[in-house]
Structure formats: structure tokens, C-alpha cells
Amino acid sequence: MRTTELVSGFRQSAPYVNAHRGKTFVVMLGGEAIMQSGFRSIINDIALLNSLGIKVVLVYGARPQINAALQQAGLEPTYHNRVRVTDDDSFKLIKQVAGALQLDITARLSMSLSNTPMQGAQINVVSGNFVIAQPLGVDEGVDYHHSGRVRRIDAAGIRRQLDNNGIVLMGPIAASVTGESFNLTAEDIATQVAIKLKADKMIGFNEIGGIVGEDGEITAELMPNAAEQIMLQLEQQDDACTGTVAFLHAAISACRAGVPRCHLVSYDEDGALLQELFSRDGIGTQIVTESAEKLRQATISDIGGILDLIRPLEQQGLLVRRSREQLEMEINQFTLIERDGLVIGCAALYPFPEENVGEFACLAVHPDYRDADRGSTLLKAVIQQARQRKYNKLFALTTRSIHWFLEHGFELLTVEDLPAQKKQLYNYQRRSKILAITL
Template sequence: MRTTDLVGGVRHSAPYVNAHRGKIFVVMVGGEAVQHPNFRNILNDIALLNTLGIKLVLVFGARPQINAQLEKDNADCSYYRGVRLTDVDMLERVKQVTGAMQLDITARLSMSLSNTPMQGSEINVVTGNFVIAQPIGVIDGIDHCHSGRVRRIDVECIENLLNTNNIVLHGPIAASVTGESFNLTAEEIATQIAIRLQAEKIIGFSELAGVLDESEQVMAELLPSDAEAIIADSNHQVHQCAAASNFISAAIKACRSGVNRSHLVSYQDDGALLQELFSRDGIGTQFVNESAEQMSQADISHIGGILDLIRPLEQQGVLVRRSREQLETELEHFLVVERDGLVIGCVAVYPFADQNCAEFACLAIHPNYRAAQRGDMLLKAAVQRARKMGFESLFALTTTSIHWFLEQGFVMAELEDLPPSKQQLYNLQRRSKILQMSL
């Protein structure tokens, strides 16, 4: 990595370091992730998050490890509606496997730090009876025995431990008020902890880099309704990966219960967790109640971002130059699109009330975000604004984007079709093409 790349990376991650500090993240690692060679790096990155002031609850699962133990013991296992039926003998095997895993994860997070990038750090890992379980009971005549679900979570205890910089670690076994042990899913434990602690995020891992679209590209963002449609589609490839489909179901519930964002990343890619959390575009799929991109009326705080967008286009002659002072006086006409505090798009709608029309102007999209039809979205917003103001038409002047405007429903127009005041300002040297859309 070149020095400039390093400097740029640190600068771009700094806002996220500040935003995440003091927040509660629940990280869920399934047994598939635990047994992967990259798990050591994942734990190192989790330790790094802890040193950055992020409050962490780490929940681990053990499905493949339990299955391997059952195979070794030549023991059978029954399921009902996807839930492992845990009798007394099964529970002893589950406790044996998960107990060993808990000790191993604790050791990796602490004693091995001298051989990791976190050398010199002190990580305190705490486990305990933070989750109180209850039996699932008998469903459709099937006794689930020691398979359980979450009854209660000791929120105050967990919060006290997190406030003193401990990492809270929890496996899939929890005790009941009667002193019995129950086998729960890691997804339910992680989700309920995140909901009841009002965590900022829940993060899960799978062999997939995220949820893929039809062209096998990672979908950066999904609303709960979109995620539900994917789960309902039995042909979608997430159903080929149990860790992914189980986490998506958990993420839907978490989002709808107040957890701001849930993230799915690959346990196979070194550094995927850090790239997802500390870069604007991430690397996996995040599940959100509202899009990370928000359109709003521009205000004085957006001046710098708008100038950053339009200055290069002004220098290329694509846009007419506007001074900062002029822009400040025209802010009421601008709409902006923000993504995590960065202005990635803007457009202006200038009214000409006497002629019952408006001008569509100053459309600019950040170079890194021009591939997702954001221009179309801004045009739609401009059309809606012009219609709301009661205008009958929208016009635009352009030197380079003629075909785009024609594709959007504009038609070629003449100079005399412009409002008289706009005709007087028309720059004959630029020879901009005039386009018009009926509203």
C-alpha cells in the first residue's frame, strides 16, 4: 500500500471511528465461521473494535461442531421445523462442544494477543448467565425437551460490563430459572440481546459476501420488506447457505424492533468486518429501516458538499459557474442526496411563476455514485417539486447530456420557448441545447 493510500484510508475511516465509539454492537459468529482459518483474523478485528471504544457482545454458534461430534459418536439427531430436538443425551454433547468452544474463543481473544496486530492491548472477556431461557415445550405433539428460547436478558449486568470495556461472550446454551440448561440458536440470542440492549448494530457472518442479486453482485442495502421477499423466494441462492438465510431472518426481526442496522459479511474475506464498518460503501449487505441515502432540502451545512460536486463540472464547462455567495442565496431551490454525511448528489429547481414553468438545473452526482440511476431519482424529485408548485412544464439547458434528457421524456425546444427573463440570460457562446418536459 502506498503512503497516500494509507493516509486516505485513515482519513475516510475517521468519521466512522467517531460515530461508532461508545455504541453497542452485537457480533454473531456461527460455527461455520469459528472453524474457518480466517476466524483468527476476525477475532483480531473484534479486539481492535474493542480498543476503539466500541461496546461488544460476541455470540457464537456451534451447529457444524455439534454435528461433527454426533457423527463421531454415531448418534442420531432429529429436527422439527428446523429446530434441533435436544434430549438429555444430546444436551450433554452440546454442552461439551460449546463449553470447549467458549474456552477456546476466550483464549484466542486474550492470551494470543502477543502474536497479533493487537500486541500490547489488554482484552477482558466475560461470560455468565446473562440470558435466562425457557423450554420451547411441546409443539404439534413434538416434545422439544431441552431446546429452548429466550425468556429474559439481564440487560443491566451486560451494560455494566460493557461500560467497563469488557467484551461479553455468550454461547448457545442458557439456563432457566429452575436451574436447567437449554440449547438455543445463536441467532435468537444475538437478536434478543441486540433488541433489549437497544444496540446500534448486529453483525453476522456467512460464506457469502452478502446477499447477491441476479448478476451475483452484492446488494449493499436492503429494507426489511425486500429481505422478506428474498427469504420467501425458495429459489434465491441464500437458501443454499444456512448461515446467511438464518441471519437474514434475524436481521429482519432486529430492524423491525429498533436495531438501526444489521450487517452480513463474509467470514472468508480477511478484513471484511472492518471494511464494512469503516468505509462509506462497505463490502457486505446491510439491513436498514430506512435507506442510508437520504434526500432533503439543502441548507447551509450542505454548501461545501455541493461545491465539491459542481466545481469539477464547472471547470469542464458542463455547468455554469456559481460563486459560493450565489449558491448560498439559491439554496432554497436545491435538493441534495446524502450518504452517511457525504453529499453525493444535488439538483436545483428554479421557479418561473409568471410563465408557469420551472428550470431543472445544476444536476451533479459524485463520481463514485453514478452507476445507480441517482440522476433519474433526482429528476423524479424535481418533477414532483415542480408539480407541487403547480407548474405545467420543466425546461433544462445542457451542452453534454442531450440524450439522457431525451430518454427521460424531454423534447427539443427553441430559445423562444424559454421564459423572457431566461432568454435574456442565454449564453450564445455556450450554445446550450434547450429541452422541455410537459408536466
């Protein structure tokens, strides 16, 4: 029986469906994304998140649409310190643009045509006065007029709508306690909503699908400080980076305030949002408060994950076979690398305290993760443990990875150099090479 790609995809995404159900995501949909031909697919995918039990707050921006409307009306956009100055004439147009976009997005989310991803969907889209604004006022002698910032978020009101399975839709216009309206940025609203709701994720879009590193590839993960350096560099460039810079401003602030992960994905690649959220490696860039990968000591609950990792290598003869019972007894000797709940690497340190040495053993890395030198990471961790135990030497037995150990400072030894207990257990049929490093 042939396993189809559809079946395989379902199985791989199932853990993420379960993990995301009931979580709160704030999606920041910039005006740049709304302009694209793939906008309909993005809306369909956001609706799918809702159908999977994810609580979605959708914050939309309108920067390019507003600029186009102002230009058509013969009005020149005015900025001070990268913030729009919203005078009376421009504010009339801005409200029209924002209102039209709200209606368009609501209509898209209300669609339920046959033969579309929205078939049978009944989504309540809720908009309201969940954001209370205040004016920016005057800065360096420049009056911002109707430009404002977030003063307060009605988090309880938003949660009530989310608990009723609605999608909360927010635009860039918000009311104040004095009954006035102000023009805010989508990134300001998204940031404050994510923080106040204690959201699990914030998601944004740009053209290239993330942040490009020095190697020309999309950087999978950035900590806030590294993201800030990139943001400062991009701010010196032209307006093509506006969407990226806006998201980075929001993501950095949100992460530093406790939002665990902020994702930047492509608005140009069909299904990028789903690939980012429901596959192990994703497709975009994450701004994270801590790495998705964790190096830690193994516990008894990791037995299944370690067995899944080492069984294929045992079958190939690369590792000595270990039973579940043996692993349970030795689990305290193991260090592992975990990524999103999956054990992707492990190694063990077996003690020989009589000779004051340790054995580096059972090194295994998941085949999908062998290109980032995780084996070296595990070796460094085990060497550190051996030094803490005051061992003089660390040895290893291998049949295939001799050069890898030599590159890491190990030297070839003989059977006679092994600790007495290990010497008695040496398998002469297997004929493993013996290497050691002095600590």
C-alpha cells in the same frame, strides 16, 4: 509528495471511526465461521472494534461443531420444525462443545503477542448469566427436552460490562430460573440482545459475503420484507444455506423491532468486517429499516457538501460556477441525495412564476455513484415539485447531456422560448442547448 494507500484509507475511514465510537454492535459468529481458517482474523478485527471504542457483544453458535460431535458419538441429530431436539445424551455433548468454544474464543481475544494485531491489547472478556432461558416444551407431541428460548435479557448487566470497555461473550447455553440449563440458538440470543440493548448494528457472517441478487452480484441493501422473501426461498434449499438463513431470521426480527442496520459479511474474505464498517459502500449486504440513501430538500448545513460535489464539474466547464454566497441564497431550491452523511447527488429547481415554468439546473452526481441512475431520481423529484407548483413546463440548459434529456422526454427549444428573465441572462459564448418538457 505521494499520498499512500495507507494514508488514503485512514482518511476515508476516519468519519466511520468517529461515527461508530460509543455505539453498540451485536456480532453473531456462527459455528460455520468459527470452523474457517480466517476465524483468527475475524477475532482480531472484533478486538480492533473494541479498541476503537465500539461496544461489542459477541454471540457465538456451534451448530456444525455440535453435529460433528454427535456423529462421532454415534448420536443422530434430531430436528422438529427446523429446531434441534436436545435429549439428555446429546445435551451432555452440546455443553462440552459450547464450553470448549467459549474458552477458545476467550483465549483468542486474550492474545497479545508481538507483531500481531492484538499486540498491546488488554481486553476483558466477560461471560455470565445475562440470558435467562425457558424450555420450548412440547410441540405437536414432540418433546424438545433441553431445547429452549430466551425468556429474559439482563440488559443493565450487559451495559455495565460494555461501559467498562469489556467484550461480552455469549454462547448457546443459558440457565433458567429453576436452575436448569437449556440449549438455545445463537440467532435467538443475538436477536433478543440486540433488541433489548437497542443496538446500533447486528453483524453476521456467511461464506459468500452477503445475499446474491438475480444479477449474480452481492445485493448491497435489503428492506426486511424483501429479505424475508429471500429467506423463505433459501429455507427450501439444503443445509449449505443454514448460516445465511439463521442470520436472516435474526436480522429481520431485529430490524422490525428497531435495530437500524444488520450486516452480513464474508467469513472467507480477510478484512470483510472492516471493509463493511469503515468504507462508504461496504462489501456485504445490509438489512435496513430505512435506506442508507435519502432523497431530501437541502438545508444551509449542506452547502459544503454541495460545493464539494459541483466544484469539479464547474472546473470542467460542465456547470456554471456558483459562489458560496449564491448557494446560500438559493439553497431552498436544491434537492439532494445523501448517503451516510455524504452528498452524492444534487439538483435545483429555479422558479419563473411569471411564465409559470421552472428551470431544472445544477444536476450533479458523485462519480462513484453514476451507475444507478440517480440523475433520473433527482429529475423525477424536481418534476414532482414543479407539478405541485402548477408549472406548465420545465426547461434545462446543457452543453454535454443533450441525449440524456431527450431520453427523458425533453425537446429542443430556442433562446426565444426561454422566460424573459432567463433570456436576458443567456450566455451566447457558452452556447448551451435548451430543452424543455411539458408537465
